[in-house]
Amino acid sequence: MATIDYEFEGSPRQLDVNAGDITKPMVVLLHGTNGEKRDMTNPTYYGFNYDFTGSFPPGRNIGWRAYPGVGIWSFKLDELKDVTSWQDVLNQNNFGTVVYSQLDAGGLLARPVRELATVMTVLQKHFPDSSFVLLAHSRGGLLVRKFLKDFPGLTTRIVKVITLHAPHTGSELANASQAVNGAINDLRGVFGNISAIDDALRMVTSSINTPAFQEFTVGSAFLTDLENGEVALANIEYYSFGGTNVTFTRLLAWVYNAASAIPQWNWPPFFHRIVTIELPVISPVLDSLPNLTPEITSGQGDILTADARTRIPFGIHNTKHISHAEALWDPGLQAHVLSILGATPGFWS
Amino acid sequence: MALQQYSLDPRKEVQRFRNTYVNFYNLWKASGKVPDGIQLVSPSTFTMNEEVLPELLKDMLTELRKRYPMEAVRFLKYIRFENGDPVYVVEDENGLPEEDRILTLSRTATINTVEYVKVVTELFVAEKIK
Numbered sequence: 001m002a003t004i005d006y007e008f009e010g011s012p013r014q015l016d017v018n019a020g021d022i023t024k025p026m027v028v029l030l031h032g033t034n035g036e037k038r039d040m041t042n043p044t045y046y047g048f049n050y051d052f053t054g055s056f057p058p059g060r061n062i063g064w065r066a067y068p069g070v071g072i073w074s075f076k077l078d079e080l081k082d083v084t085s086w087q088d089v090l091n092q093n094n095f096g097t098v099v100y101s102q103l104d105a106g107g108l109l110a111r112p113v114r115e116l117a118t119v120m121t122v123l124q125k126h127f128p129d130s131s132f133v134l135l136a137h138s139r140g141g142l143l144v145r146k147f148l149k150d151f152p153g154l155t156t157r158i159v160k161v162i163t164l165h166a167p168h169t170g171s172e173l174a175n176a177s178q179a180v181n182g183a184i185n186d187l188r189g190v191f192g193n194i195s196a197i198d199d200a201l202r203m204v205t206s207s208i209n210t211p212a213f214q215e216f217t218v219g220s221a222f223l224t225d226l227e228n229g230e231v232a233l234a235n236i237e238y239y240s241f242g243g244t245n246v247t248f249t250r251l252l253a254w255v256y257n258a259a260s261a262i263p264q265w266n267w268p269p270f271f272h273r274i275v276t277i278e279l280p281v282i283s284p285v286l287d288s289l290p291n292l293t294p295e296i297t298s299g300q301g302d303i304l305t306a307d308a309r310t311r312i313p314f315g316i317h318n319t320k321h322i323s324h325a326e327a328l329w330d331p332g333l334q335a336h337v338l339s340i341l342g343a344t345p346g347f348w349s
Numbered sequence: 350m351a352l353q354q355y356s357l358d359p360r361k362e363v364q365r366f367r368n369t370y371v372n373f374y375n376l377w378k379a380s381g382k383v384p385d386g387i388q389l390v391s392p393s394t395f396t397m398n399e400e401v402l403p404e405l406l407k408d409m410l411t412e413l414r415k416r417y418p419m420e421a422v423r424f425l426k427y428i429r430f431e432n433g434d435p436v437y438v439v440e441d442e443n444g445l446p447e448e449d450r451i452l453t454l455s456r457t458a459t460i461n462t463v464e465y466v467k468v469v470t471e472l473f474v475a476e477k478i479k
Contacts, residue, residue: 065433066430066432066433066434066468067432067433067457067459067468068457068468068470258357259357259362259365261457262362262366262455263430263455263457263470263472264365264366264369264370265366265369265370265371265426265428265472265474266369266370266371267371267373267433267434267435268430268433268434269428269430269433269470269472270433270470271365271369
């Protein structure tokens with residue numbers, strides 16, 4: 001990996017660049033709200049890569065105890081699974097990549113848009129023969145559209161724009177944040193201070209309560225202004241992806257098996273063994289939240305965005321049954337994007 | 350709201366009981382000493398029958414009889430644990446009845462405050478007479 005230093009509004013900044021096949025476009029990876037470059041290079045840092053389709057671990061023997069084993073031993077979430085980042089999958093397919101952490105990731109888009117303009121200026125200078133693809137997750141999609149509209153002179157070498165779960169026509173979560181916060185707090189109230197439950201809900205609450213999220217409430221001034229006079233650029237192919245899975249993790253518990261309460265003629269008399277169950281009714285999250293908005297309704301949203309609102313103007317849209325976080329590593333989505341990029345043998349030769 | 354889906358195999362539980370069984374009479378006889386705080390009593394001097402069972406266990410035995418009639422039940426052993434330690438053991442050198450004839454009954458009571466906790470478990474071993 002190499003770095004390119006640049007300056008933005010007087011501050012030193014840095015791009016991480018991995019070289020690729022020079023006959024292929026270079027992919028600029030743009031993260032979303034409250035994110036940073038690791039969203040695209042190592043999304044496991046969030047700790048959200050739960051394997052909610054994995055089988056339960058085998059039961060465990062705890063041992064002999066003086067008292068019957070009854071009820072719950074502990075709460076847990078699903079195990080984490082290995083995933084491949086967008087940077088890695090693109091590099092593995094010989095696409096060069098550029099990634100950086102945007103300024104004001106939780107704030108308004110104005111500065112990140114100007115920063116992207118600086119980034120594209122720097123890249124076009126460093127790679128005079130390259131074409132570019134902008135691959136953006138979540139709010140990164142709006143960042144791209146605003147950049148394309150405000151800086152058309154910097155877009156001539158962009159060949160494709162691909163947005164992943166970007167709220168192109170807004171998010172009703174932002175409109176309903178008070179009700180959603182209330183529903184989440186109700187869920188928290190049931191489980192007291194169980195940190196595992198808090199972790200599962202953190203992704204929603206940390207997003208919907210930021211200024212960035214409020215910027216794209218449905219009908220916001222920002223979105224209205226963006227759509228006003230926006231035109232498709234002839235040299236760019238537009239693609240968007242949306243998600244319809246609101247499952248984040250299962251809520252599990254280690255519970256004593258029934259035999260743990262049956263005394264044996266032994267000293268001490270109770271042999272404890274625990275097994276894993278999924279907590280009924282409230283698992284999985286966030287399926288168990290009330291369907292207050294399409295964003296958090298299974299089949300319609302991905303927790304933070306509604307599929308119907310992630311359709312990019314002027315483009316081809318695809319829907320996958322994955323969540324907002326899964327868009328950072330889902331192999332099926334990655335394969336689809338690679339096919340859009342023409343990552344088949346000989347395509348670019 | 351049921352949290353658990355119990356899937357108990359009664360034969361496996363009986364087998365587990367037999368596999369973890371320790372004859373305390375033989376154990377302490379071999380060591381020459383009953384540990385302090387434990388009373389070891391011979392079954393021949395301790396009245397054990399259905400009449401002395403706590404009401405809950407009587408009801409459970411009645412329920413069992415309705416489903417699996419049996420001629421009689423002969424009580425063989427009794428043990429009382431307090432906080433996991435045996436305090437009263439009614440046992441002799443005889444082992445357990447065979448697998449298809451064994452019957453166990455137990456109840457556990459607990460009390461707990463910030464100053465005090467006690468777990469009492471009573472366990473009977475009997476033989477089904479058919």
